Amino acid sequence: MFIFGHLGIGSKMVSPVTRGLPRRFVLIGAILPDLIDKPLYYALSLATVKSGSELGLISGTRTVGHTGIFLLLLTCAAIARRSRVLAALVLGVASHLILDGVSDHFANINGTAIGASSAAIALIFPLQGVRFAVLPFSNVGEHLGSLRQPWFYITEAAGALILFWDYWKSANKREITARFQAQRTERRRLKNHRRQAIKAEMSKRL
Numbered sequence: 791m792f793i794f795g796h797l798g799i800g801s802k803m804v805s806p807v808t809r810g811l812p813r814r815f816v817l818i819g820a821i822l823p824d825l826i827d828k829p830l831y832y833a834l835s836l837a838t839v840k841s842g843s844e845l846g847l848i849s850g851t852r853t854v855g856h857t858g859i860f861l862l863l864l865t866c867a868a869i870a871r872r873s874r875v876l877a878a879l880v881l882g883v884a885s886h887l888i889l890d891g892v893s894d895h896f897a898n899i900n901g902t903a904i905g906a907s908s909a910a911i912a913l914i915f916p917l918q919g920v921r922f923a924v925l926p927f928s929n930v931g932e933h934l935g936s937l938r939q940p941w942f943y944i945t946e947a948a949g950a951l952i953l954f955w956d957y958w959k960s961a962n963k964r965e966i967t968a969r970f971q972a973q974r975t976e977r978r979r980l981k982n983h984r985r986q987a988i989k990a991e992m993s994k995r996l
């Protein structure tokens with residue numbers, strides 16, 4: 791899953807618990823693990839002209855930012871500082887880690903199921919040893935190879951649609967509310983009219 795999938799599906803997934811929190815930071819949190827780990831890996835790779843396990847601990851694109859420890863530290867900071875911004879980031883990051891785990895079940899990079907490995911190994915780091923998975927992507931070619939996967943298009947399209955729908959709703963909020971209120975007023979008027987007509991009919995019969 792790439793950017794729109796994480797932004798759209800991730801933010802929607804945690805929306806029941808993010809009311810009142812700054813949405814901007816939920817969105818940043820939803821891509822924060824990748825904003826940390828992808829540049830970190832590729833910068834190290836470029837600087838050392840090495841890749842994968844040759845780089846030692848930072849052996850792939852799901853490392854420190856994808857760990858449960860990172861999420862836990864962020865949560866502690868949010869609680870200690872009673873910060874709504876940090877709480878929004880925590881929920882965004884949590885959505886990212888869940889979606890990475892879920893998408894691993896459906897993804898298949900270069901014919902190899904990346905499966906539970908990279909997302910799960912990072913999440914429970916260092917319980918399975920002080921190491922991260924080489925996968926999902928040890929070089930830019932493998933990374934771009936994931937663009938051929940159907941799950942990539944499905945999740946990116948779904949995420950983009952959700953983002954567009956949320957944007958449209960907030961942009962037209964005033965109009966939608968006004969239309970909803972007008973419909974409610976009209977229904978109430980019709981109901982009163984019907985009630986009065988029944989009353990008038992009954993009093994005529996009496």
Ligand SMILES: [Zn+2]
Pocket residue numbers: 823824852856886890
């Ligand atoms: Zn990720």
